[in-house]
Amino acid sequence: MNILLTGANGFLGRSILEETSENYNVKTLSRTFGDYKIFLEKQIPVFRENFDLVIHAAGKAHSIPKTVLEKKEFNDVNVVGTLNLLKGLEQSNMMPKQFVFISSVAVYGKDLGFNIDEEYPLAALDAYGLSKIQAEIAILEWCEKHNVICTVLRLPLLVGKRPPGNLGAMIKAIDKGIYFNIDNGKARKSMILVTDVAKFIFIAVNSGGIFNLTDDVHPNFNELSKALSNNEKSYFSIPLPIAKVFGKLGDVLGNHSPINSVKVKKITSNLTFNNSKAKQLFNWKPKSVLEYIKMVDIRDL
Numbered sequence: 307m308n309i310l311l312t313g314a315n316g317f318l319g320r321s322i323l324e325e326t327s328e329n330y331n332v333k334t335l336s337r338t339f340g341d342y343k344i345f346l347e348k349q350i351p352v353f354r355e356n357f358d359l360v361i362h363a364a365g366k367a368h369s370i371p372k373t374v375l376e377k378k379e380f381n382d383v384n385v386v387g388t389l390n391l392l393k394g395l396e397q398s399n400m401m402p403k404q405f406v407f408i409s410s411v412a413v414y415g416k417d418l419g420f421n422i423d424e425e426y427p428l429a430a431l432d433a434y435g436l437s438k439i440q441a442e443i444a445i446l447e448w449c450e451k452h453n454v455i456c457t458v459l460r461l462p463l464l465v466g467k468r469p470p471g472n473l474g475a476m477i478k479a480i481d482k483g484i485y486f487n488i489d490n491g492k493a494r495k496s497m498i499l500v501t502d503v504a505k506f507i508f509i510a511v512n513s514g515g516i517f518n519l520t521d522d523v524h525p526n527f528n529e530l531s532k533a534l535s536n537n538e539k540s541y542f543s544i545p546l547p548i549a550k551v552f553g554k555l556g557d558v559l560g561n562h563s564p565i566n567s568v569k570v571k572k573i574t575s576n577l578t579f580n581n582s583k584a585k586q587l588f589n590w591k592p593k594s595v596l597e598y599i600k601m602v603d604i605r606d607l
Contacts, residue, residue, distance in 0.1 A: 313364030346387035418575035491528030
């Protein structure tokens with residue numbers, strides 16, 4: 307199988323590349339790494355070979371836009387970049403048989419909720435969530451037009467070695483001794499191992515479909531913080547009313563504050579997603595994020 311992997315130098319892309327490179331002929335595309343060094347938001351790629359499978363993992367995430375320009379970057383990278391990729395495949399007259407798009411549970415537009423499944427409306431209003439919705443629609447329409455089997459994976463927080471984003475920030479705070487929970491760390495969040503995502507691609511790719519992928523535990527912040535410190539420490543917790551006061555103070559301070567009301571709400575709200583579709587169709591059995599963290603040092607370089 308000949309595979310094109312975009313975003314091959316990203317957190318998830320590296321795991322997918324590791325999972326695929328030994329058994330398949332993988333060509334990689336990213337801004338500074340791989341066989342095709344391309345800024346997809348600026349260029350339409352010219353491909354030199356046929357691909358049986360395209361895995362589109364390139365995209366912009368892990369930031370909260372503060373300006374109109376930063377919001378536009380989400381559209382440029384996630385929407386325009388996707389359209390340019392599709393145009394490149396069309397112009398080369400080398401249609402893949404299968405296309406996998408790495409999307410996000412952000413498309414649902416929820417800050418709190420329980421057991422949200424794939425039938426939930428796509429209600430995102432933020433720049434990131436909207437860009438993922440638009441990219442999903444474009445890919446699904448393109449695949450239908452060209453008779454390509456399409457798989458869309460909507461992912462929550464990704465867990466693996468050297469994680470970026472919020473989990474990486476949490477690990478740094480724990481290592482510096484400045485981490486604390488809010489409201490006893492009761493809020494549960496869906497998570498998934500990057501290795502499970504990489505493996506699931508080849509479970510679902512022949513059938514296609516839209517899938518939420520999570521582990522079955524949906525750990526809370528207290529469980530996660532203990533696992534990250536090898537169960538050696540219980541963390542101080544700020545009562546929710548006090549945290550809300552700090553959040554309002556942060557609203558006034560703006561960018562100079564590490565916390566605001568929005569962050570307090572997200573940290574203290576349950577947000578979990580349903581993975582029953584993947585399990586029922588493929589008898590998929592994801593690994594527990596907490597058990598993985600207890601066995602593997604995800605700080606490992």
